[in-house]
Amino acid sequence: MGRMDWMDWFAAPDYWLSRLLVQRLLAGLYLIGFVAAAAQFRALIGTDGMLPVPRFTARVPFRRSPGLFHLHYSDRFFAAVAWSGAALSAAVAAGLGDAVPLWASILLWAALWLLYLSIVNVGQTWYSFGWESLLLEAGSLAVFLGNADTAPPTPVLWLMRWLVFRVEFGAGLIKLRGDSCWRDLTCLRYHHETQPMPGPLSWFFHHLPDPLHRVEVAANHFVQLVVPIGLLLPQPVATYAACAVVATQLWLIASGNFAWLNWLTVVLALAAVEPGRLGLPRHAHDFPGAPVWYQVLVTAVTAAVLVLSYWPVRNMLSRGQVMNRSFNRLHLVNTYGAFGSVNRLRQEVVVEGTDEAVLTPHTVWREYGFKGKPGDVRRLPRQYAPYHLRLDWLMWFAGISPAYARPWFLPFVARLLTGDRATLRLLRHNPFPDAPPTHVRATLYLYRFTGWRELRETGAWWNRTALHEYLAPVDLPTLGRAGFRPPLGRQARGVRDVPLDRLRRRPRPPRAERPGDQPGERPGGPSGHPYGPAPDHPGGPPG
Numbered sequence: 001m002g003r004m005d006w007m008d009w010f011a012a013p014d015y016w017l018s019r020l021l022v023q024r025l026l027a028g029l030y031l032i033g034f035v036a037a038a039a040q041f042r043a044l045i046g047t048d049g050m051l052p053v054p055r056f057t058a059r060v061p062f063r064r065s066p067g068l069f070h071l072h073y074s075d076r077f078f079a080a081v082a083w084s085g086a087a088l089s090a091a092v093a094a095g096l097g098d099a100v101p102l103w104a105s106i107l108l109w110a111a112l113w114l115l116y117l118s119i120v121n122v123g124q125t126w127y128s129f130g131w132e133s134l135l136l137e138a139g140s141l142a143v144f145l146g147n148a149d150t151a152p153p154t155p156v157l158w159l160m161r162w163l164v165f166r167v168e169f170g171a172g173l174i175k176l177r178g179d180s181c182w183r184d185l186t187c188l189r190y191h192h193e194t195q196p197m198p199g200p201l202s203w204f205f206h207h208l209p210d211p212l213h214r215v216e217v218a219a220n221h222f223v224q225l226v227v228p229i230g231l232l233l234p235q236p237v238a239t240y241a242a243c244a245v246v247a248t249q250l251w252l253i254a255s256g257n258f259a260w261l262n263w264l265t266v267v268l269a270l271a272a273v274e275p276g277r278l279g280l281p282r283h284a285h286d287f288p289g290a291p292v293w294y295q296v297l298v299t300a301v302t303a304a305v306l307v308l309s310y311w312p313v314r315n316m317l318s319r320g321q322v323m324n325r326s327f328n329r330l331h332l333v334n335t336y337g338a339f340g341s342v343n344r345l346r347q348e349v350v351v352e353g354t355d356e357a358v359l360t361p362h363t364v365w366r367e368y369g370f371k372g373k374p375g376d377v378r379r380l381p382r383q384y385a386p387y388h389l390r391l392d393w394l395m396w397f398a399g400i401s402p403a404y405a406r407p408w409f410l411p412f413v414a415r416l417l418t419g420d421r422a423t424l425r426l427l428r429h430n431p432f433p434d435a436p437p438t439h440v441r442a443t444l445y446l447y448r449f450t451g452w453r454e455l456r457e458t459g460a461w462w463n464r465t466a467l468h469e470y471l472a473p474v475d476l477p478t479l480g481r482a483g484f485r486p487p488l489g490r491q492a493r494g495v496r497d498v499p500l501d502r503l504r505r506r507p508r509p510p511r512a513e514r515p516g517d518q519p520g521e522r523p524g525g526p527s528g529h530p531y532g533p534a535p536d537h538p539g540g541p542p543g
Helices: 002-010 013-044 053-059 075-093 102-120 130-142 154-177 202-206 210-225 227-231 237-255 261-272 292-308 310-317 390-400 409-417 452-458 476-482 492-497
Strands: 346-354 427-429 439-449 462-474
Touching: 002 154, 013 075, 013 102, 013 130, 013 154, 013 261, 013 390, 075 102, 102 130, 130 154, 130 261, 154 210, 154 227, 154 237, 154 261, 154 292, 154 310, 202 237, 210 227, 210 237, 227 237, 237 261, 292 310, 346 390, 346 409, 346 462, 409 439, 409 462, 409 476
Parallel strands: none
Antiparallel strands: 346 439, 439 462
């Protein structure tokens, strides 16, 4: 009788559809992550990339960055890992996990987690975004969700609710503790224009009436500070709270490009949905009892997560709250947050080249086009999320402060000067298809959305004004004399070792507007945001 009571508590058969959706969609997000890694790694972290993995693993020990690539690295091996992860995640998304025994399903999910952990832990700046840790934490819980051989385990479903709570509530707290525009309800006057990578609807969101912007901010506070509590309450409250989270995330998906952050939050929120409450089927079939070893395993994992939750909870209750920090190298239980402060202005680095051997005041410069980063003022921003354009995101950081760009910007320029094909594949437009340029320069521009009248008259979605030179014109001999390749894993305290004085330094802004306080700050900064590298992530840019 006691065992039957335990099984009644342990098993949640009514959540079979929720589990199916969580697993299939999470595997789909894994697929996107692995495909993005395979498509972009050679230029970013390959042997000849801007921040090569071999230099990283030579300096950073396995205990600080565990993964397969400390055992062996080659570009071919990395590609094999990424494409193997893509194939495996596609198979799981198609239902492989339900077609094999329970123990095999656990191994499939564990393999996905290990493969992606190995990539993230050598990705350096390019892989230091908060949604990387979120995918890994979600993936670690999915290992223990079971398959069609057993009913969904109640403890793991609750751990996923707990994860969504931390994502949402942490983001809400950091807003109230951060930028004053969140408290006076004015942040959305700026956010849609200055967010890292606007989408095709961002221009229209920006031009919504100001009273509606205020309503949006107030609703955001409610959804992030009140609704998450409902996720931890009994049904049907948890289902309705999850629906509110999903609706809010879909609104955010429509308003900009945030890689898979919002999509993953939607997937995790489904773990709190009891299908029967929404008129959906309650049972697919009668599930057999869970094996004892599986019950013991799930119970042990639940206890471990609760213990590891001490640090995120302590952080949320602290006045010095930090965001998007992993408290261990396995990214198991993390703290999250978003947009503790909002940029008032959008500054973009525009990169240009010329094929003229001798520079004069009349030299013709041609602009490189990026896929997602604003450039051509007449080009409507595109929708890329949940795909992640890593170079475009880091270019947004570069516009905030050259400090973010020092580890990788000159290596990027050097690859433009050599016509590196892997790097050029990351771009939308190469103005030098026949031969590389002789010189490259960069200029900092102020970008603003146009108004309705200007859009009708000019067809331009943006207007832009040149602010100042960001990188003086350079050629390959100049870069060679400068010794541009940065030392491995240099952060703020080490950039002095890299002679990048051609990157113009800006005056240190006031405290409330420092780059470390911006939406793109590295996690652990005072405002906290998922769009920056963790302070304990080796090789991340300065905050």
